[in-house]
Amino acid sequence: MASPFDPVKIGDIELKNRIAMAPMTRSRAYGPDHSPTELTAQYYAQRASAGVIVTESTQPNAIGQGYPNTPGLHNETQIAAWRRVTDAVHAQGGRIFAQLMHGGRVGHPSNTDERFTPVAPSPVRAAGQIFTASGMQDFPVPDELTPGQIHQTINEFTDSARNAIDAGFDGVELHGANGYLVHQFLSTNANLRTDEWGGSPHDRIRFAVELTTAVADAIGAARTAIRISPGAPLNDIEEDDYTEIYPLLIESLNPLGLAYLHIMETREPEFTATLRQAWNGVFMLNPATPGSRTGREELQLIEDERTDILSFGALFMANPDLPRRLEIGAPIQEADMSKSYGGDHTGYTDYPTLQS
Structure with missing residues (x-):
């Protein structure tokens, strides 16, 4: 039986435990060109006791920025700034992966310096509103990506992945x-295309598969992972055939030999178990815990071998030394969610550890 505090290998690196820090947008990229700051380096270094840290969502190109003050990884200024972050984490014995995220239709022109109109598979506006510097605004109708722009976007993701390795990410x-x-x-509902990038499940997985393959070819499959959320309705997404499309996606990704598959669970655990069985590699799970946070009770998922690695979000925000607290049964601090996005060091780097 595996213990949450046993080592585990992802790709070519060994993690000291099976407790991962899940990606969490913090909207504090106040450096030049939306780059992380010294405070960002301190924040991640404080949490280096995680088996692996997955960073906040980081845009691979300027048009992919969805929210205010999120960091990029598509120019030299950003690479240098992220290098300070990875150096700080590695100095504390930690491991860190960069999460690359393109917002697609989840964005707004006022959230980008160039005032880009968001792009998406189809010109379908997401229902709802998005936070901007001037308050909540309706999602705009996105521009539909042309086939050429789709290939360009894959290339920009690939360049950003290379930048991540140059910046010292694992x-x-x-x-x-x-x-x-x-x-x-x-x-x-967001992809209404009738060309090779839309329509059937086989064509709707094409972008994910070609993107992941291109990145794995560029930096090595052992340093490439993907996160999915089967059936999740977030940001006005519908997946009428999620029980069909995700096994197909996993079947297509399995031959690549990726570092891990990360699932954000929003559907029934039985379906997660189906995907776990289908996946050939290391499995990371952010489990569904309606009405609460992922906590000490979910460690049983590792012991029962329902996952190899368990990822924690809000608890890592408030507990920089979360693995130690979980291991010895120490009190768990609650995060001040009013300070989740933007701001200064408060609610960011000022949460105490057991030793402080």
């Missing part, structure tokens, strides 16, 4: 969940 996680661009291609 690998990259592609964000294929939560209603953003990759997820939009998988969906049945």
Whole structure:
């Protein structure tokens, strides 16, 4: 029986435990060109006791920025800034993957310096509103990506993945969940295309598969991972055939030999078990816990071998030394969610550890 505090290998690196820090947008990229700051380096270094840290969503190109003050990884300024973050984490003995996320239709012109209109598989506006510097605004109708622009986007993701390795990251996680661009291609309401990038499940997985393959070819499959959220309705996504499309996606990704598959669970655990059985590699799970946070009770999922690695979000926000607290049964601090996005060090780097 596996213990949450046993080592586990992802790709070519060994993690000191099976407790991962899940990606969490913090909207504090106040450096030049939306780059991380010294405070960002401190924040991640404080949490280096995680088996692996997955960073906040980081845009691979300027048009992919969805929210205010999120970091990029598509120019030299950003690479240098992220290098300070990875150096700080590695100095504390940690491992860190960059999560690359293109917002697709989940964005707004006022959230980008160039005032880009968001792009998506189809010109279908997401229902609802998005936070901007001037308050909540309706999602705009996105521009439909041309086939040429789709290939360009894959190339820009690939360049960003190379940038991540240049910046010292141990690998990259592609964000294929939560209603953003990759997820939009998988969906049945955001992707209404009739060419080879839409329609049947086989064609709707094409973008995810070609993107992941291109990144794995560029930086190595052992340093490439993907996150998915089967059937999740976030950001007005519908997936009428999720029980068909995700096994097909996993079947197509299995031959690549990726570092891990990360699932954000929003559907029944039985379907997660089906995907776990279908996946040939390391399995990371952010389990569904309606009405609560992923906590100590979910460690049983590792012991029962329902996952290899368990990812924690909000608890890592408030508990920089979360693995130690979980291991010895120490009190768990609650995060101040009013300080989740934007702001200064409060609610960011000022949560105490057991030793402080």
